Amino acid sequence: MTRTPLRPLARILPARAAGESTEAIERENLRARHEEMRDRSRQRAEGRLLVLGLFFFCAFVTVALRMGMLATSEPVEPRASAQGAAISAARADIVDRDGRLLATNFETHALYAQPPQMVDPEAAAKGLVAIFPDMDEKKLLADFGGKRKFLWLRKKISPEQMQAVHEIGDPGLLFGPRDMRLYPNGTLAAHVLGGASFGKEGVSAAEVIGVAGVEKQFDDYLRDPANGQKPLQLSLDLTVQAAAERVLYGGMRLMNAKGATSVLMDVQTGEVISVVSLPHFDPNNRPRPATQGDQSDSPLFNRSVQGVYELGSAFKIFTAAQAVDLGLVSPSTIIDTKGPMKVGGFRIGEFRNKNYGKLSVADIIVKSSNRGTGRMALQIGAERQQEFLKKLGFFEPTGFEIVEARTGKPLLPKRWTELSAVTVSYGHGLSSSPMHLAAGYAAIANGGRLVQPTILKQHGPRLGDRVMSEGAARAARDMLRKVVTEGTASMAEVPGYAVAGKTGTADKPKPRGGYYDDKVIATFATMFPAHDPKYVLVVTLDEPVETSGDKPRRTAGWTAVPVAAEMIGRIAPLLGLRPTVEPATLADITLTSSNN
C-alpha cells in the first residue's frame, strides 16, 4: 500500500507559487488518510462480525440438527457401555428373609393368529383343538374365516404346547414372548403375595401388574427397571411359614373350623415372620373374586388383616394392663366379681353364668371374668380406655404393607358409653383383625412400646411410642403366663418355651343382628418365652367345634389353644429358639406397705 504524503511537493510548490495556503492541502490529505483508515477498520470489523455470525450459525445448525435427529430417530441402548446389563425390563423378584425365592419371572410365550397368513385354517383349528381341548373348533374356524386380521389364542403356553403348535406348521400361528409371574412354592403365603396378571399387551411384550397383596402394594418398586436385580425382601420365613400353614391346616380340619388364621410377629421389629389365612389359593392361578355370597367365605379373603372379628376375652389383658399402668390396681388387688352387675340397663354375665366371687386382678385374667374386667373398665373410664386403645392402633387399619390391610378397618361402637366401655373391656362391641391383636400383644411383650406390623425385612428394632409403663407390661406378662400355668389355656404349655397368652371365645354376630348360639370365633393370643418374649403368635379359628367329648366344645381353650401349642412346638425350634428353663419366680415377698 502506498502511503500518500500529507504535503506532496507536486501540489505544494504550485500552491506556494500561487501564494495559496498549503494548510488546506495538508488538511485535505489528512482527511483523506483518515477516511481511508476508517474504511479499513470498518471492513475488518465487518469481516470479524461475519466470521462470528457464521460461527454462531454453524453452532446453532449443529444443535438443531442433533435435536432433530434425536427427536426423529428410534431410541437405542448405548451399545458400548458395560452398564447395560444392570437395567432389566423384568419385574423384580420377591424373596423371603433368607433370600429364598417367593416370586420370580418365567419366560413363556403367548399364542396369536393372523388369519390372512393362514394356509389351511381347517387343519390349524383341528390341530389347536387337539392341543388345547377347551378351545371350540367351530368358533376358531369362524374367527379364522372372518374379517379379523389378528386374534389372541392363548396368553401363556408351555414349551411343550409351543412345540406342538409349531408342528401344526401353519404360518398364520405366531408366538410372542411373555414374562410370566411364577410362584414356585404354590399356595405358600398366597395371601401375602397376592398375584399378578397382564396389563397392556403387545405382540412382543406384555406388562405384568400386581393385582393383590405385596405385588400390588409394591407394584411401582417391582416394575422399576432400576430394581430389576434387587429383589423385594420380605420378613416372612419360608420354612416357618410352611410349618405354620401345615399345623394350622391340620388344626382347622381337626377342629372342624371353616377358616383359620395365624400371625407370628417379632415383638421388637414388628416383622411378621409368618401370616396364614385359610382357606388359601394358588397365586399362580388366582381364582376370580366371588360375585355372590359372603366375600369372607372366598379363599381370596385374607382373614388375618381383612377379617374384623370381635376377639373376645383376649382383649381383657389390655384393660388389666391399663388399670395397672394408671395405678388403679395392682395384680393382687381384690375386686368383687359377684353379680348381678347392671350397666346402662344391661346385665353383664359370666361364661356359663358362673360366679367367681372375690378375685385378685391376676385371677380375673386367669379365670377370664367378664364382670371383673368390666369393673376395672368402669374405674378407668370410657375416655381413657378409648385413648389407650387408640394408641395401641385399634382405631385404624393396620399399616401392614399389603393392599388388603387398608380394608381391615376396625368396627367401633358408635357412641362410647359406659356400657361400651364394659363390653369392649372383654372384647365385645369392638371388632378388629388378628393383626391388630398381634400388634397390641407385641406392645405388652416388648415392655410397653408400640410396634407397627410390617412385611418388609427390618434391620434392628423399630420401637415406637411408649403406650404403657415397663412395670405394667411386666405385670401383664406375668398374668398371661398364669393363664397358661393355671387358667383357661392349660393346653398351651410347651416345655421349654414358657408360653404366656390369653384365650378369647366370641359368639359370631348374625348378619341381621344378634348372635349365633353355636358359632364362635376362638382366638388364642400368645407370646413366648414369657420371661423374655421374642415372638407374638395369634391363632384364630372360625367356627371351630371339638367333638371328642360328650358335648361339642367350642371354647378357645379346647380349640385354638392346642393348635397354637402345636404350632409353637413346631416353629420355635425353626426360629432358632432353644428350649430354656424358665427362671424361677422369686419367693413370695410382696411389698404391702411402704413408709416414706
Place this chain on the structure above:
Amino acid sequence: MRTVLYILTTLGVIGLAFWAYRENYATQEALAETDRLHSDIREAHARLAVLRAEWAYLNRPDRLRDLADINFDRLGLLPFRPDQFGHVDEVAYPKPPELIIDNAVEVSGELEKQP
C-alpha cells in the same frame, strides 16, 4: 524445501487416513463383540432365572415334605422338635484307647532281709 514439506504432509494425511480406517473397523468389531456379549449375558441371565425358579420349585416345602415321607424308611426324617436340642456336655467323650501290655516286667518279689 517446500516440496519436501508437501510430500511429508501428503504422507501424513495418507497415514492418518489409514489409521482412521483401521480404527473404524476395530470400533465396529468391538461394538459387535459387545453386542454378542450382551446377548450372551442376557441369555445367561434368563437361564439363571429359569434355574433359580426350578431350584425354588424343586425345593418347595410341599415337595420336600412328601419326599421325606416317601423316604422315611431310609432317612427317618421328622420335623424339628424342641426336644432335639442338646448341650455340648451331653455328647460323650470317645473312650480312651485301652492300654495294651505285652512286654510285662516282673515287678513283684521279696524284699531282701536286712542284716
